[in-house]
Amino acid sequence: MKKKFMTLALTAAMAASMGMTAFAGQWVQNTTGWWWQEDNGSYPVSQWKWLDGNKDGIYECYAFDSNGYMYADTTTPDGYTVNKDGAWTIGNSVQLKFAKDMQNESGSNNNAADNSTSDNTVYTNEDMVGTFLINDDDREDYYELMLGAGDSIAAFYYDTDGDTHIYNFSKVSDTKYRDSSNSRNLTIVDYDTIIVNDRTYIRE
Secondary structure, rough: OOOOOOOOOOHHHHHOOOOOOOOOOOEEEEOOOEEEEEEOOOOOOEEEEEEOOOOOOEEEEEEEOOOOOOOOOOOOOOOOOOOOOOOEEOOEEEEEEEEEEEEOOOEEEEEEHHHHHOOOOOOOOOOOOOEEHHHHHHOEEEHHHHHHHHOOOEEEEEOOOOOOEEEEEEEOOOOOOEEEHOOOEEEEEEEEEEEEOOOEEEEE
């Protein structure tokens, strides 16, 4: 579904008065823009919200203005980037959460970064062993993560030119690792998602 960049001239209340039909828990559009209508007919206002609009078990994060309209193709007032479809991005990568990661979360997001990583789950280097592919249709690079010495993560990186690079990420915190010699930062978003230098990779 393509979401068009909205203007802020109309309110969501005005949109409702236009006699539009909206089904529970879905995206709705008028001439001003898009908003998310909840099961009970309400809609998020002045907040961030993780949503699975196409029910595929993968959630993207969206920001809504004071009238309930989704921000798109812009920088939000709190300084985050959203693409033309309204999804929060870092670099060129859409930030994702998966259904299992949403089970223990409730309420609305006040800030995109507040929920970029889990506050309660500790991931070890053993947990993160595996292959992580770039979350971008236009690129084919990927990481193979392995156990490093101590708490570190060893990684083979295969770039789009077919070259292989080796990194050693030392543990900085429960969710952050760093290869200082190569200026690479690795953040664990969840078991299936990592961010390396602002690019998101998902488990194969």
